[in-house]
Amino acid sequence: MGACDGGSNPPRPKRDKMVETTKAKEIEDFVRSRISDEFVDKHILLVVKEAKWLCGFYPEADKEVVETAALLHDVGQTWVGKPPHKTNESNEKHHIVGRKIAETFLPTIGFPAEKIPNVLHCIESHRTRRPPEPETIEAKIVASADNLAHFTGVEFLRENLGEERVLAKLERDLSSKFLLPEALAKAEKEYKKLKKLFQV
Ligand SMILES: [Fe+2]
Numbered sequence: 001m002g003a004c005d006g007g008s009n010p011p012r013p014k015r016d017k018m019v020e021t022t023k024a025k026e027i028e029d030f031v032r033s034r035i036s037d038e039f040v041d042k043h044i045l046l047v048v049k050e051a052k053w054l055c056g057f058y059p060e061a062d063k064e065v066v067e068t069a070a071l072l073h074d075v076g077q078t079w080v081g082k083p084p085h086k087t088n089e090s091n092e093k094h095h096i097v098g099r100k101i102a103e104t105f106l107p108t109i110g111f112p113a114e115k116i117p118n119v120l121h122c123i124e125s126h127r128t129r130r131p132p133e134p135e136t137i138e139a140k141i142v143a144s145a146d147n148l149a150h151f152t153g154v155e156f157l158r159e160n161l162g163e164e165r166v167l168a169k170l171e172r173d174l175s176s177k178f179l180l181p182e183a184l185a186k187a188e189k190e191y192k193k194l195k196k197l198f199q200v
Pocket residue numbers: 073074094126127
């Protein structure tokens with residue numbers, strides 16, 4: 001049992017609280033059909049939660065676009081896919097693959113056509129170290145929420161990277177990956193807590 005999990009698993013987020021917009025349940029079900037429930041529960045829903053929290057600072061942001069893109073942003077991931085198949089190339093391109101998957105999927109559920117380009121931009125730009133840069137406020141929120149979820153849901157990262165690499169990764173993320181100041185401030189706070197928990 002790890003030092004920062006207190007010996008018990010965190011409660012699973014309540015679906016009804018996490019998904020609010022009209023199409024969100026259909027989108028979440030689609031994501032669950034392609035990637036593992038564990039990844040959805042431990043990462044995707046946390047990104048949705050952080051993205052909604054960030055929307056509170058940016059009332060001009062389209063919440064339907066943000067929530068949809070947060071749900072779909074990693075749908076192109078293969079290492080958590082069904083079945084999982086890790087290859088460097090496919091993981092490296094998951095933002096591009098995910099964009100294509102979303103482009104095909106969203107019209108099938110009647111998602112507002114005029115909002116689809118912005119959702120696709122959020123997905124293709126969510127990796128802040130890879131082009132393209134997030135340009136819309138919705139894309140900046142999704143990318144920042146994705147980064148922030150690594151800090152607030154550190155157990156997931158720890159399980160996948162190993163304890164010794166987690167703090168080094170988070171430290172790198174702090175210095176280079178945050179687009180929105182509110183997300184950076186929260187991540188810095190979490191990082192301080194984690195350092196204490198990891199007794200570094
Ligand atoms: Fe990603």
